[in-house]
Amino acid sequence: MNKLEPQFKIRKATYEDIDILAVFSLAVIKEGDGISIPSEHVKPGIEAVLKDETKGFYLVATEQDNSSPIGCLMITFEWSDVNNGFYWWIQSVYVDPEWRRMGVYSALHNHIVNLAKSSKNVSRIKLYVHETNTRAQTTYRTMGMSEAPHKIFEFYL
Template sequence: MITIQKATLQDVDTLIDFQQKLAFESEGVTLNGNVLRKGLHALFADPNKGFYFIAKENSEVIGCHMITFEWSDWRNGMVWWLQSVYVKESHRKKGVFKLMYDNIVNIVNADPGLIGLRLYVDKTNARAMKVYEAMGMDGSHYTVYEWMKA
């Protein structure tokens, strides 16, 4: 049986492993484990930054995703951003992401202060885009631009 729960500090090593795999698989990027560890510790120390959910089968963590926040003055509500989605390769195409996604949608639907869910995906990650579209998400409304310090 697969369960979804909030991640804790005890999950940091698994989250580091999953995020390093995600970055490499989806964008060919190698993440610095020390920087990632500091980033995760900062997230757990400050709930205003966001939080992680994990999917577990028995005692094994098989998937995760992070939630961060965006305030919408236009809609007077909070939008959750779904980020850092990863499912272990051995558990893909078994409905794990659907369980994680349904969990988020149920939480958003139950809270009148939450008004929606957004995510961004690398333009070359066609497999992920198909999954998100199958969940009913629409990628046609906005294009995300970014600038990052070097």
């Protein structure tokens, strides 16, 4: 492959990707929280995003010559009145273990940065990461992201 040719294709996920997105989502939960849940638990949320882009969108990474996803992420939106623009939140990041440390996330991340810059109304790209996931934190720093001074609080309903 020519070094100038991208190693991976990045595309918006379609409804045909729902099964692999569910597999990836379950793997994120298993790796991050150490729990297993049935795919029926995550599919409705994935389907909601695939059917309604006001909720967000998924990107998948594939090899150049193979359409099967090897990684993904989801973008959701938050409006900032202070910055008069959107924050794009990177969520549901997953790269197949066989493809880790090979540039898949970098390709997804760079694609998101380019999309955000071209949209003209995105002021920041954000993500949250578990404090013990130091490997991912290193990757995000390598991609030019910096740690924000905010903490995330939750209220379960």
